[in-house]
Amino acid sequence: MKRLFLAVSFAALLVSCGKPISTDNTFENPRFVQYAGQLIPESGTLQYAELTESGMYVATLPGGTKAGPVSDIVDYFSGTYGVAGDEYHLANFGILKFANTSSGEVDLTYSVMGMTSTTTVKATLKKGAQNNDLFRSWTVDKTRVTFTSGMTGGAEFSGCNFREIADFFIKNGYTVEDDIPAGHKLSSVSITAAGSLLFVYSDGSVDLGTCTVSGSNLNYRWNEEGMGFSFETGSASYAFENGKCILALACKLDGTTSVSIKMVLSEMK
Amino acid sequence: MKKSVILSLLAGVLLSANAGAQVFNHLSLGVGGGTDGLSFELAAPLGGHVQVRAGYGTALGLIGYTVQGVSVPENPVGASGTMTQVPMKINLGMSDARLLFNIYPGKGGFHFTLGVHAGAARYARGTLTGLPAVYNTVGLEMDGCLVKANNGEMQANLLAPGLGSGTFAVKPYVGIGFGRPVRADKRVSFSFDLGAQYQGKSGLWASGEGLTGQVKDVQFTEKDARDVVSAVDGITRYLAFWPTLNFHLYVRLF
Numbered sequence: 001m002k003r004l005f006l007a008v009s010f011a012a013l014l015v016s017c018g019k020p021i022s023t024d025n026t027f028e029n030p031r032f033v034q035y036a037g038q039l040i041p042e043s044g045t046l047q048y049a050e051l052t053e054s055g056m057y058v059a060t061l062p063g064g065t066k067a068g069p070v071s072d073i074v075d076y077f078s079g080t081y082g083v084a085g086d087e088y089h090l091a092n093f094g095i096l097k098f099a100n101t102s103s104g105e106v107d108l109t110y111s112v113m114g115m116t117s118t119t120t121v122k123a124t125l126k127k128g129a130q131n132n133d134l135f136r137s138w139t140v141d142k143t144r145v146t147f148t149s150g151m152t153g154g155a156e157f158s159g160c161n162f163r164e165i166a167d168f169f170i171k172n173g174y175t176v177e178d179d180i181p182a183g184h185k186l187s188s189v190s191i192t193a194a195g196s197l198l199f200v201y202s203d204g205s206v207d208l209g210t211c212t213v214s215g216s217n218l219n220y221r222w223n224e225e226g227m228g229f230s231f232e233t234g235s236a237s238y239a240f241e242n243g244k245c246i247l248a249l250a251c252k253l254d255g256t257t258s259v260s261i262k263m264v265l266s267e268m269k
Numbered sequence: 270m271k272k273s274v275i276l277s278l279l280a281g282v283l284l285s286a287n288a289g290a291q292v293f294n295h296l297s298l299g300v301g302g303g304t305d306g307l308s309f310e311l312a313a314p315l316g317g318h319v320q321v322r323a324g325y326g327t328a329l330g331l332i333g334y335t336v337q338g339v340s341v342p343e344n345p346v347g348a349s350g351t352m353t354q355v356p357m358k359i360n361l362g363m364s365d366a367r368l369l370f371n372i373y374p375g376k377g378g379f380h381f382t383l384g385v386h387a388g389a390a391r392y393a394r395g396t397l398t399g400l401p402a403v404y405n406t407v408g409l410e411m412d413g414c415l416v417k418a419n420n421g422e423m424q425a426n427l428l429a430p431g432l433g434s435g436t437f438a439v440k441p442y443v444g445i446g447f448g449r450p451v452r453a454d455k456r457v458s459f460s461f462d463l464g465a466q467y468q469g470k471s472g473l474w475a476s477g478e479g480l481t482g483q484v485k486d487v488q489f490t491e492k493d494a495r496d497v498v499s500a501v502d503g504i505t506r507y508l509a510f511w512p513t514l515n516f517h518l519y520v521r522l523f
Contacts, residue, residue: 142480144410144415144480145346146410147345147346149342149350151341151342151345151409151493151494151495151496151497152345152409152410152411152492152493152494153342153344153345153346153407153408153409153410154345154346154407154408154409154410154415155346155406155407155408156415168346172344172346172347172348173347173348173349174348241479241480241481242481242482242483243481244480244481246480246481253348254348257348262480264480264481
């Protein structure tokens with residue numbers, strides 16, 4: 001009995017245990033995934049419209065056509081949309097009607113709020129393969145800015161406010177050429193299977209670009225030169241971690257210092 | 270190396286088996302201290318020439334040393350690249366179980382000891398002190414985790430796994446000593462030991478927060494914290510074999 005007691009005592013002294021970190025990276029299909037697609041009308045006032053997988057839209061009209069955020073050449077509109085049969089009600093913009101089945105040419109009828117006529121034109125519908133959890137709309141929980149030199153230093157910000165980040169760069173001795181308006185806070189990021197990248201800001205402004213996914217990399221290009229920021233390089237990477245998406249934009253400061261802006265994204269419901 | 274340790278332990282057990290009787294017929298409880306921390310042990314004879322000791326030891330961080338002049342950037346996110354030097358306090362921090370065999374070639378107290386320490390890979394706590402205030406709000410990023418200072422102090426740990434891996438260490442021990450933990454003729458006895466644990470290459474680790482909020486231990490690497498790693502390597506390269514010097518006092522329970 002004594003020997004058994006001793007053997008158990010000795011064994012107990014050598015035991016240890018560990019606990020694995022939970023990683024839940026499963027995503028349900030976005031609720032509007034079957035309606036997602038990009039429309040490019042052949043003619044008419046509407047230049048472009050895209051319905052995202054998560055129920056966001058972006059549409060463009062020639063500058064000054066409709067009251068709203070005005071740029072020199074193109075006005076960008078964004079918001080949520082609802083579906084009623086073949087009709088798509090774009091909040092604060094108008095109505096699109098078309099057969100949303102597969103990529104190809106469709107008859108598109110649309111009316112824009114504040115404009116009296118209803119227009120029917122031929123349009124090209126592009127629907128991408130829904131093969132990546134990345135293709136949906138996201139909100140930004142927080143942003144981490146990481147500098148790599150002799151040490152890898154990082155700072156975190158709540159949400160993503162590019163003005164705040166630019167001020168941080170400047171405060172720490174870097175030059176930033178962009179004149180970023182105050183309150184230029186990112187409200188949502190949408191990446192679509194049709195190949196669009198959409199940044200919507202709290203002041204209603206929109207940056208729209210095209211993007212391609214290659215492995216864990218997202219290469220993007222803004223539609224207009226004035227979109228985005230001079231420190232962005234057009235390259236990003238993404239990964240999923242604990243039910244979040246980490247989107248890391250590669251940046252360059254003063255032409256030499258490599259900086260990564262990592263956004264922690266939560267799925268927009 | 271693993272095979273050598275196992276064979277050595279087996280040899281100890283075989284020696285005791287050859288001795289025939291006097292196996293686990295007494296039990297002593299010991300307490301002691303040394304460069305492997307404060308510890309308690311249970312000890313029993315395995316024949317006339319071998320005694321087995323099993324115990325647990327931990328260091329409370331009471332003993333330490335301050336390394337001066339560890340270079341860190343004045344601002345880890347700054348453009349200037351200016352460096353500053355801060356002290357690093359290093360305190361003993363091991364916490365492990367040990368199974369040791371004292372082998373007595375003669376009738377006296379002189380013995381050889383073979384065995385193993387197993388448990389946490391941490392053997393020392395390190396604290397970078399006097400860091401510039403910016404370290405309280407920005408941090409060092411390692412393996413995707415941000416390690417920050419608190420009131421100008423950044424806590425880290427020196428880990429060495431020996432033959433183990435990651436944070437679990439298996440450190441073979443070889444040494445000599447004097448004294449018998451179990452003496453049939455006396456209630457109280459002592460043992461003095463001098464030896465070394467093989468603990469291999471050390472790494473500096475700290476607790477960092479990942480992007481999605483999970484906290485985990487991450488290692489300072491050459492890529493992410495070159496100057497700190499270089500300063501620590503300058504010290505720990507001499508510590509692949511941890512010098513172990515301790516003294517134990519035993520009371521025979523039966």
